[in-house]
Amino acid sequence: xxxxxxxxxxxxxxxxxxxVKPEFGTCHCDNCRKLNAGSTFFLPQISVKKISSDDWEKxxxxxxxxxxxxxxxxxxxxxxxxxxxDNVSVAFSVELFEQVVEHGVFTSQIWCSSxxxxxxxxxxxxxxxxE
Numbered sequence: 001x002x003x004x005x006x007x008x009x010x011x012x013x014x015x016x017x018x019x020v021k022p023e024f025g026t027c028h029c030d031n032c033r034k035l036n037a038g039s040t041f042f043l044p045q046i047s048v049k050k051i052s053s054d055d056w057e058k059x060x061x062x063x064x065x066x067x068x069x070x071x072x073x074x075x076x077x078x079x080x081x082x083x084x085x086d087n088v089s090v091a092f093s094v095e096l097f098e099q100v101v102e103h104g105v106f107t108s109q110i111w112c113s114s115x116x117x118x119x120x121x122x123x124x125x126x127x128x129x130x131e
Contacts, residue, residue: 001103006096008078013055015080015096017046024094025108025125027082028115031064035079039115042082043100045089 001022007014024043032040060074063085071080071090083090094100108126109115 001099004097004099006092006098008073008076008080008096010073010076010078012075013053013058013073013078013080015051015053015055015092017092017097018050018052020046020097020100022100022104023107024100024104025106025110026121027110029111030114032082032111033114033116035070038119039109040079040082041094041106042091043094043097045091047089048083048087051090 002019004017004020005014006017020043024041026039026041028039058074059071059080061069061071063069064082067085068082069085070082072078073080078096079093080096081090081092094104106121106123106125108128109121110128110130112127113129
């Protein structure tokens with residue numbers, strides 16, 4: 001997919017990605033589930049060089065690990081991405097990009113050992129753990 005546009009709920013922060021595979025995954029880690037009251041659906045890590053936005057300076061961050069941070073809109077609170085603290089790449093929430101939601105394919109699940117038993121997805125996906 002080319003020139004994929006996305007934004008937060010209020011439109012305060014907008015992004016455009018030059019090109020992205022129409023695939024997404026979900027993360028079952030404790031942080032993602034606590035953040036979203038369920039697993040987080042994400043695009044694979046994308047180099048910040050492939051993302052255009054005039055709104056980077058508006059993004060609020062929460063440092064969530066030694067190497068990672070989470071980006072939010074400070075106005076509406078929309079969760080935008082999980083990224084490296086060195087700002088090399090980010091994994092956007094798939095729900096920011098309507099084109100991907102409409103035409104994308106759910107392909108992977110990570111931190112599967114952290115997934116609680118009360119939910120499951122029937123899609124045929126790869127399943128792994130990152131520790």
